[in-house]
Amino acid sequence: MKMNNIIEISDLTVSFKGEGYLLTAVDNLSLSVIHGETLAIIGESGSGKSVLGLAILRLLPDTAAISGSIIFQTQDILTLSEGMMEKIRGGKIAWIPQNPKLGFNPSMKIWKQVSEPIVLHTDSSWSEAKKQAIRLLRQYSILPPEKWAEEYPVAYSGGMLQRAMLAMGTSTIPSVLIADEPTKGIDAINKKDVIEMFNTQKERGITQIIITHDLDFASEVADRIAVMYCGQIVELTSVERFFTTPLHPYSVGLVNSLPQRGLSPIPGTSPSMHEKQAGCRFKSRCSLCSRVCSEEIPLFPVGYDNVRCIQYHNRNRAW
Amino acid sequence: MKRFILLRLFQTIPVLISITFIAFLLMMVTPGDPAEINLRAMMNTESPPKEAIEQMRMEMDLDKPWYIQYYSWLSRVLHGDLGYSYQTRKSTVEEILRAFPVTFLLSSIAMLFSIIIAIPIGILAGIHPNGKLDHLSRGISIIGLSIPDFFLGILGILIFSITLKILPVAGYKGPEYLILPAFALSISLFAVTMRLMRTSMAEVLEQEYIRTAISKGLDRGTIIRRHALKNAIVPVLTYMGTQYGWLFGGAMIIESLFALPGMGRLFVDAAASRDIMVMQACIMVFAIIFIIINLCIDISYYLLDPRMRDTHE
Numbered sequence: 273m274k275m276n277n278i279i280e281i282s283d284l285t286v287s288f289k290g291e292g293y294l295l296t297a298v299d300n301l302s303l304s305v306i307h308g309e310t311l312a313i314i315g316e317s318g319s320g321k322s323v324l325g326l327a328i329l330r331l332l333p334d335t336a337a338i339s340g341s342i343i344f345q346t347q348d349i350l351t352l353s354e355g356m357m358e359k360i361r362g363g364k365i366a367w368i369p370q371n372p373k374l375g376f377n378p379s380m381k382i383w384k385q386v387s388e389p390i391v392l393h394t395d396s397s398w399s400e401a402k403k404q405a406i407r408l409l410r411q412y413s414i415l416p417p418e419k420w421a422e423e424y425p426v427a428y429s430g431g432m433l434q435r436a437m438l439a440m441g442t443s444t445i446p447s448v449l450i451a452d453e454p455t456k457g458i459d460a461i462n463k464k465d466v467i468e469m470f471n472t473q474k475e476r477g478i479t480q481i482i483i484t485h486d487l488d489f490a491s492e493v494a495d496r497i498a499v500m501y502c503g504q505i506v507e508l509t510s511v512e513r514f515f516t517t518p519l520h521p522y523s524v525g526l527v528n529s530l531p532q533r534g535l536s537p538i539p540g541t542s543p544s545m546h547e548k549q550a551g552c553r554f555k556s557r558c559s560l561c562s563r564v565c566s567e568e569i570p571l572f573p574v575g576y577d578n579v580r581c582i583q584y585h586n587r588n589r590a591w
Numbered sequence: 592m593k594r595f596i597l598l599r600l601f602q603t604i605p606v607l608i609s610i611t612f613i614a615f616l617l618m619m620v621t622p623g624d625p626a627e628i629n630l631r632a633m634m635n636t637e638s639p640p641k642e643a644i645e646q647m648r649m650e651m652d653l654d655k656p657w658y659i660q661y662y663s664w665l666s667r668v669l670h671g672d673l674g675y676s677y678q679t680r681k682s683t684v685e686e687i688l689r690a691f692p693v694t695f696l697l698s699s700i701a702m703l704f705s706i707i708i709a710i711p712i713g714i715l716a717g718i719h720p721n722g723k724l725d726h727l728s729r730g731i732s733i734i735g736l737s738i739p740d741f742f743l744g745i746l747g748i749l750i751f752s753i754t755l756k757i758l759p760v761a762g763y764k765g766p767e768y769l770i771l772p773a774f775a776l777s778i779s780l781f782a783v784t785m786r787l788m789r790t791s792m793a794e795v796l797e798q799e800y801i802r803t804a805i806s807k808g809l810d811r812g813t814i815i816r817r818h819a820l821k822n823a824i825v826p827v828l829t830y831m832g833t834q835y836g837w838l839f840g841g842a843m844i845i846e847s848l849f850a851l852p853g854m855g856r857l858f859v860d861a862a863a864s865r866d867i868m869v870m871q872a873c874i875m876v877f878a879i880i881f882i883i884i885n886l887c888i889d890i891s892y893y894l895l896d897p898r899m900r901d902t903h904e
Contacts, residue, residue: 352810
């Protein structure tokens with residue numbers, strides 16, 4: 273493991289066995305997360321980005337078959353005992369769940385749910401944690417926080433719940449924060465607060481993994497971008513280069529589909545995850561597709577970046 | 592909270608009025624002339640004289656239109672006068688006060704069996720679905736649901752009263768006389784409660800907020816106690832609440848089998864001898880029990896599930 277990496281994922285495969293099919297959500301994926309960076313994992317729904325996030329915290333159901341390794345600091349998360357995992361979860365690696373409406377316990381007051389990680393991972397008492405929770409709610413513009421702290425999730429709107437979720441995820445100071453779609457259901461005004469919050473966390477030295485399909489948001493907070501397609505990383509690059517010179521045809525498509533680039537969509541839909549894929553997963557939607565694309569394609573290094581497309585084969589030497 | 596309870600109480604008024612009307616209707620639709628039935632018991636003869644019957648009909652207001660009858664009957668009921676039993680000549684209120692505690696105790700003990708045994712087993716089975724305990728409890732439930740309560744009662748008498756001689760056969764002289772009947776009465780409630788608790792618990796543990804709780808680093812025990820239990824128990828409580836009313840009314844067969852002088856027995860005996868005023872009183876007691884139970888369920892919902900509060904306030 274390199275000194276400056278906080279998480280090193282090697283050959284991670286996550287699959288779910290159903291009746292008559294094997295769904296491979298994460299396909300032999302390797303990825304290193306650098307200490308202190310904010311890495312955005314982008315991709316469309318079903319590309320396996322959420323499953324990857326859940327795998328890092330070992331939050332997947334028992335039905336998931338997981339292989340490979342996820343080294344956090346010095347330990348392989350996949351081999352740790354449940355007791356060790358409980359210390360890591362919430363304390364060292366915090367998680368912001370995707371669905372705020374379902375992610376909160378409906379019969380527990382918000383302040384208590386926000387305070388739970390504080391009480392668990394610091395020396396604070398419940399009353400100290402409550403004060404901290406109210407401070408956090410205020411920080412996320414849930415006003416007046418004293419009133420809202422005493423409410424149950426049912427009283428909150430979707431956007432407020434999302435912000436309360438962010439308050440809960442950032443209530444302790446973890447080493448790594450994994451956020452799954454943190455801008456879902458948040459309007460433009462509040463999104464500024466969310467961006468500011470992630471940038472503050474970054475200044476504090478917290479490594480952040482942001483799973484999102486909101487490219488604008490990724491451009492505001494991320495240092496690096498990993499593009500996921502059908503369970504694989506197809507491009508790993510810096511945020512600047514992703515928006516100026518995307519390499520993979522899929523990345524090019526994503527950038528061109530942004531409103532400011534003329535909203536041109538990528539033709540076709542992503543292939544069904546239920547079938548075993550061979551070669552380039554994007555080939556059926558790619559205008560540059562050739563016969564070699566049916567062969568398994570590795571991530572090719574291109575300068576500082578990595579890209580999984582045959583047209584960049586041997587490009588590194590020319591760089 | 593106060594407003595909510597008041598509102599719910601207010602809503603029971605039309606229900607109560609309809610019940611008095613239905614109970615009154617019973618007198619109109621029951622075959623046989625109430626005056627004649629009353630006289631037969633009073634004079635201890637099969638065919639009371641015609642004039643006496645006419646006299647009785649007038650005394651009982653039976654010659655008046657139904658709405659006058661209903662009015663005078665209702666005003667008597669509202670003054671606490673539920674009439675008297677044609678059979679025993681005792682006031683109906685007295686009969687009810689004698690029978691009510693027996694059935695109340697019987698159904699409460701049956702309910703207690705389910706609460707202290709079925710709910711914990713259901714919780715444990717739900718935490719480990721398809722584990723050993725889950726399979727065992729599923730087996731018990733199927734047997735429990737398949738055996739009729741009276742059969743289990745007879746089986747219980749054979750085993751515990753006649754062979755082992757540790758419990759009394761029948762009658763009612765003390766609380767030990769209620770153990771076997773309560774056990775027999777609780778069997779289907781026990782079976783369903785156990786399965787319902789298991790399913791509810793297993794379902795709650797699959798919810799996203801449980802994953803949120805895991806992601807905070809909470810241990811399994813805390814997650815179950817703090818996050819799962821309260822949410823899982825709400826549907827079970829509702830079910831048990833509604834079933835309490837059924838237990839109360841359904842105790843007829845068990846009370847007859849074990850010769851317990853409860854409400855069910857009272858009602859069956861009254862029906863057999865067309866003792867209308869006693870039947871009317873029994874129906875109203877059953878109805879009021881149901882209303883009180885539903886009120887309790889609503890209040891417990893209000894306390895346990897914050898989602899209910901918004902819809903009421």
